[in-house]
Amino acid sequence: MLRAYTAAAVRAAEQPLLDAGLGPELMIRAAHGLAMGVRRVLRERGQGVYGARVVLLIGSGNNGGDALFAGAHLAAGGARTTALLTTARTHPDALAAFLKAGGRVMRLSAAPVPAAASVGTASKDTGPGGAAPAPEADGRLAFLAEAGAADIVVDGLLGTGGRGGLREPAASVVARLCEITMGGAGPSVVACDVPSGVDVSTGEVHGPVLAARLTVTFGAAKTGLLCSPGEQLCGEVEVVDIGLGKMPGPPDVCRLETADLTALLPHPEAAAHKYTRGVAGIIAGSARYPGAALLAVAAASACGPGMVTYLGDGAVSAAVHLRNPEVVCSAQQPGELHVQAWLAGPGIDGPGEQLDRARAAIASGLPTVVDAGALRLVGRAAHAALNQPGPAASGRLGDPSHAGGQSNLLLTPHAGELSALLARLGTPMGREAIEAAPLAAAREAARITGATVLLKGPTTAVAAPNGTAFTQADGTASLATAGSGDTLGGILVALLAMGAAGGGPGEPDLARTAVLGAALHGRLAREAPGQPLSAGVLAARIPVVWAALLG
Secondary structure (H helix, E strand, O other): EEEEEOHHHHHHHHHHHHOOOOHHHHHHEEEEEEEHHHHHHHHHOOOOOOOOOOEEEEHHHHHHHHHHHHHHHHHOOOOOOEEOOOOOOOOOOHHHHHHHHOOEEEOOOOOOOOOOOOOOOOOOOHHHHHOOOOOOOHHHHHHHHHHHHOEEEEEEOOOOOOOOOOOOHHHHHHHHHHHHHHHHHOOOOEEEOOOEEEEEOOOOOOOOOOOOOEEEEEOEHHHHHHOOHHHOOOEEEEOOOOOOOOOOOOOOOOEEEEHHHHHHHOOOOOOOOOOOOOEEEEEOOOOOHHHHHHHHHHHHHHOEEEEEEEEEEHHHHHHHHOOOOOEEOOOOOOOOOOOEEEEOOOOOOOOOOHHHHHHHHHHOOOOOOOOOOOOOEEEEEOHHHHHHHOOOOOOOOOOOOOOHHHHHHEEOHHHHHHHHHHHOOOOOOOHHHHHHHHHHHHHHHHHHHHOOEOOOOOEEEEEOOOOOEEEEEEHHHHHHHOOOOHHHHHHHHHHHHOOOOOOOOOEEOHHHHHHHHHHHHHOOOOOOOOOOHHHHHHHHHHHHHHHHHOO
16 A cells, blocks of 8 residues: 655654754665666666756755756766756755766746747757857756757756745746647656645645656655646656655555555455345436436446345336346335445436435435435534534434434545535535645545545545545546446445445445545556547446456
8 A cells, every 4th residue: 555644744754864964865865766767767768878868957955956966876877967056055065966977057047038938949069049058147048958859857846845836937947848848748857756836745736837757756655646636747656765764653645556456355255145245225317317327237236246226217227127137126215125335326317206215325324325416415514513604404414413424425526516515515615626636625525524535536535534535546537438427336335335445244444445446447447548438338347357456
């Protein structure tokens, strides 16, 4: 399992070593790891260090020092290395080592970059337009020309201690480099510790930010590298051990790796039968949206629980039977059936019998995945109702008087649905704000509702009321298609019913089960990379992906 920590936690782990005078040793270890990362990216580009062109953006403090020491290592190996110093507070020992190894230095003044500046057109030995490099007093034009002909850009501007985005004049230079590297063209970007402008503790982005092919981070993974939208700018993340030892305290956020998925998937015992293997109940679909029920049922059944029971009207039930004859269909109410977990909400269109069934499932106390149309039934947790204003209590499900027992719920909204939910509960948060800091939004929703929250997005965020948090990024953009969420709901209810993630049937760990389901769902998109993808084909891929994890 990958464990990530906030910037404050990493600094606390470093402090005893710094107090012991080991700061230079930590920097050398970090720089060596960064240089090895650059070497690997060069190999992936089909070249070695000797003769390569590497440019470095250097900020103040230790982050710039790490990059300069790495640049010295590369220069000693035969690379042409050029550093743009964006501040007068450059780490002196690192700068001396860089110059001694043959590195070239350019300096940045406060004047803005001219709009007409030519970048990426210089020859190997000239400045813009074939002219000689600009004077060292303000080398940004020459640096941009050098960057245009480079193989690697090392981003060493802002590190773990950085706050907010880049300031001028460095911001203008980075904005031009973003143009040079757009779409993977030009040099590859390697970020030192974190892409400058990505909040290392939250994943929030303060542009401009150079999108990295590789981020080499030191000591421990940081929360912001595993959260949207920052994660989408980090590329591959490599953690370099610099000798911090065991991190103090629990991680801020965790991520499941392949071995974890294998361990958490349910393994039926030899004496199991269909009832002990878990019965998944699904309340989904309507005359207007029958497909939601078909997709959710197909996904749940493909996961192999002992039984799947569908509740809905006759027309949708008939369609379910045609696709999945093994499913038990009924027009009964949830309280009349024996199941281990419920899915309620996909495709439910307005008030009516299906919404009443969803309400009963939510009130049942059983583990219940609440999605789409049923999210309107979720209220505040009792403790949140006491601390913050909310809808007036009237004794109905969804009001604070009923919401104290929502620890059995797993909410699965996307950003727009979560925005609507939070607004209804008296804590407005716009969709853009949620997408800018999805983990924080999921945590706030978990606190307010007392439920576990799975917030869908490029990186799925899962937050439990007790503060436990996960992120998972196994999928691809091809999953952003109608019905994909219905498939996820079916996977989740099956896993809950089967007692995945270390629990027994009906007694699962909601957060771990949620992130397990998100990981499994994401990997369905990778089963046939490059092929067009619709939600209708996802369920058929589940057994193949499942078998690969267990094999």
